[in-house]
Amino acid sequence: MNFLTVERAEIIRETRIVLGFCITEIKKKSKMILPIVAYGDPILKKEAVEIDQDYPELNKLIEDMFETMYEASGVGLAAPQINRSIRLFVVDGSPFAETDEDEEEDPMAEGMEGFKRVFINPIIEEEAGEAWGFHEGCLSIPKIREEVYRKEKIRMTYYDENWQFHDEWFDGYKARIIQHEYDHIEGVLFTDHLSVLKRRLLAKRLQNISQGLISVAYKMKFPSFKKGK
Numbered sequence: 468m469n470f471l472t473v474e475r476a477e478i479i480r481e482t483r484i485v486l487g488f489c490i491t492e493i494k495k496k497s498k499m500i501l502p503i504v505a506y507g508d509p510i511l512k513k514e515a516v517e518i519d520q521d522y523p524e525l526n527k528l529i530e531d532m533f534e535t536m537y538e539a540s541g542v543g544l545a546a547p548q549i550n551r552s553i554r555l556f557v558v559d560g561s562p563f564a565e566t567d568e569d570e571e572e573d574p575m576a577e578g579m580e581g582f583k584r585v586f587i588n589p590i591i592e593e594e595a596g597e598a599w600g601f602h603e604g605c606l607s608i609p610k611i612r613e614e615v616y617r618k619e620k621i622r623m624t625y626y627d628e629n630w631q632f633h634d635e636w637f638d639g640y641k642a643r644i645i646q647h648e649y650d651h652i653e654g655v656l657f658t659d660h661l662s663v664l665k666r667r668l669l670a671k672r673l674q675n676i677s678q679g680l681i682s683v684a685y686k687m688k689f690p691s692f693k694k695g696k
């Protein structure tokens with residue numbers, strides 16, 4: 468082997484190292500931020516369908532949904548909101564656990580620390596307790612918050628990301644987030660729970676959202692403004 472070929476071998480080796488490094492970097496960053504479907508898109512009004520274990524690239528989809536939710540500072544995200552009409556949603560209620568030191572402990576926030584879950588093919592089996600009001604927001608309906616009344620406790624059956632079956636009661640903010648996300652896979656939005664008068668008052672703002680006439684800090688897909696943001 469003469470000098471030239473040794474040098475070439477060295478270059479090839481170095482290139483491989485650099486390429487290897489790049490591939491690792493790409494793998495690390497492979498989670499994708501998906502555009503969130505805005506109010507007015509028909510997919511948000513559709514009842515979603517169940518999936519089975521053969522659903523393609525489910526783990527990747529779940530990772531991307533968490534990533535998309537965190538990017539938009541949400542506490543829950545349902546598959547129809549990222550344009551997939553399937554019975555799947557993810558939640559992470561940790562932000563509800565953050566209280567200032569001098570702030571009183573909120574009983575509804577109990578157990579919210581680390582409340583990160585994946586719900587596949589969930590069913591609300593029972594609802595119990597008093598209905599209570601809470602100002603809800605939705606990543607598909609940015610900048611609008613309205614009081615929605617929902618029952619205090621729910622019993623859910625569902626599969627997690629490992630296809631383990633669960634039968635479990637939830638209350639407080641946990642129940643609240645789940646009820647909101649569950650509505651999404653049923654084709655229901657929180658605005659559907661409002662009075663006719665309230666909805667009439669919001670009509671113009673909702674129309675603006677569906678037309679993309681709103682500035683949002685995260686990626687969205689608007690039904691009547693094809694280019695999106």
Ligand code: ZN
Pocket residue numbers: 604605606607647651
């Ligand atoms: Zn929502």
